[in-house]
Amino acid sequence: CHIQLTLRLHSSSFSVLFTCTSSNLQMASAMIPRNRPSEGQRILSRAKRGWVWNQMFVLEEFSGPDPILVGRLHTDLDVGTKNIKYVLAGEGAGTIFAISERTGDIHAMKRLDREEKAEYTLTAQVIDRDTNQPLEPPSEFIIKVQDINDNPPQFIEGPYKGSVPEMSQVGTSVTRVTATDADDPVYGNSARLVYSILEGQPYFSIDQTTGKVALAGMDREMREEYLVVIQAKDMGGHMGGLSGTTTVTVTLTDINDNPPKFSKGSYEFTIAEDLGIGKPGGRVKANDRDIGENAKSTYSIIGGDERDVFEIVTDAQTQEGILRLKKPLDFESKKSYNLTVVATNIRADSITGGPYMDQATVKIIVEDADEPPVFTKFTYLFDVHENAATNTVIGAVAARDQDAPHSQVRYFIDRHTDLERQFNINVDDGKITLAKPLDRETDMWHNITVTAAEVRNHSQISRAIVAIKVLDINDNAPEFATEYEAFLCENGKPGQVIQTISAVDKDNPSQGHTFHYRLEMLNNPNFTIKNNLDNSISVLAKHDSFRRQKQETYLLPIVVTDNGEPPMSSTNTLTIRVCGCSRDGFVQSCNVEAFVLPIGLSMGALIAILACVILLLGRHLGKRMKNQTFELRHKNEPLIIKDDEDVRENIIRYDDEGGGEEDTEAFDIATLQNPDGINGYLPRKDIKPDLQFMPRQGQHSGPNGVDVDEFINVRLHEADNDPTAPPYDSIQIYGYEGRGSIAGSLSSLETASSDSDQNYDYLREWGPRFRRLGELYSVGESDKET
Structure with a gap:
């Protein structure tokens, strides 16, 4: 049905449309534009919106089969003509909502869902059908989707879990559940929810409005976990409403409300007396209905263990009490024990006021076992004087079989601890004797191991350590602490200290060492000694007339005696050399050669002068030989004789010094090498060469692998191309002489000629003379080189 009512108020008119449906009466209203003013009014007043x-x-x-009518639009410009056209724009215009161009009726073309979109904003306008021009400005209006109860409640966060201590008070909160409803909460009761418990009563309850779950007092040991089913229903819980369900898993947490309980009141164990210390001898267990920390217990012995032989500890894995030995058992002294064991909870509970405990009786029967003999001591300490006679009794060890039969015991020395077999032991009584004399200065202590074995059971063996200290006797004479060598200045004064001497003694007397010194010659004319009162003496000179040319060295015997019983002494010799010293007393020279010649020149200086004369003579002779050598170099014969025998013969003849064992040095190939000149050029020290010549780098053989032929060829080639080389070639001194001499060559190796014997004659004549001259006067190495 359609009912139209027109109201007029202050020249404004309204049109109200009522639409009747099968379910309810829906109203849509539209304010119709005011009456059109006259032309005069239109000029004198401002224009207003039409609706x-x-x-x-x-x-x-x-x-339904037809679109649903939402409402009607009407304007006062519509006077029944056909020139008016209604136009609809905005959300869902033309798709969801359609408008009749002539009547202004708006219909919903599709099924709407408020939960998808709750309202739509549209724009209505009236235009001229002929000109298609708007007759009024556009206006907005809203179409709201009215809610119906089409969504059930949902538990978004479910299923739920909760926990609460057992034995909690009635009404203790467990958890809170929350359901949501997609329907409109401000329209009707579609979103008004009511909670209830479907399963879980009478243990749990729930608040109908808030969803808070509570419980009554329950025992975890009866049941640990509960499953509660909760329902949420809309429409305030009335009939016809929609509902949803969820589950809550409630776990009761444990509290310490149960005591430990032994499975039986008494236990009995049999333990062998040879059970090792710390080894388990039995297990007891107290069960606890609680779990976790509340079920853990500690065990203790509160009675029956007066000797403190046992202890009980808790196995962390099995929660058992393990009986262990703290001391060895002895069947012969005590055959059984009656212990009182207590199990106590570790953790107390604030609710029940624990902890709890339980106790049981444990009887232990000691079983006899065949044990090894037992020494009276674990370690024995004996002492014996060094050099004591063999078979001397040092001491005795003793061991006893503790078992009832008391088997006889025999004793042995572990020879791994006495490799030199210095000790023996009597197998029956355990007396230890010397097998060899001992020397304290070699070994002060001897540690041996003695074993004791039962006669009836050789496998029962025990061991003891025997430490033997070697006592000192005075069997070593004192001697100088070091090998002294003293120096005496010629210009010294009487009473000057020449040397301070101390002594050492290998012995070690308990009162310490005291040494006494004396000269073997009591009235020595040259020297005397002074006691320094610290086991040392000072040697003093008696006069100042010591001269090297008179006597260069003095030997002073000194007797050193210790304070042992009996006293031991030894004679030690002090070597005193007479030396020349500076005014300050510093030793300058202890050589007597400066006083052999009556003149002021030393032998070295004379040898140097003589060498210069010989060098001038050699240079003169060398010039003559150089011309011959130069001619021989241009001959076609090879520079080096390749025959091994010829090379060997040349080397022997070249270094011939007059027979004797020194001839064998000619066979020493290493003399052909200069170890100082392997790495390069060594300059001459006697002359300054005119040209700086750098020799060719070549391979140098080591002293263990010398190729004579190759060595001579290489050196000969270097000499031939060296403008600063001397005119002579000497194999004995070839690698040591260096370069730079302008003297002619004296060598026959370079020429390789057999008809130039005068070169060899020169060497045979002058070479040995030079060497013999140096050896005759025993000149120093520096003088020989000069």
């Missing part, structure tokens, strides 16, 4: 819209409503989820 004002109100909200329209449409029911969600409505479905």
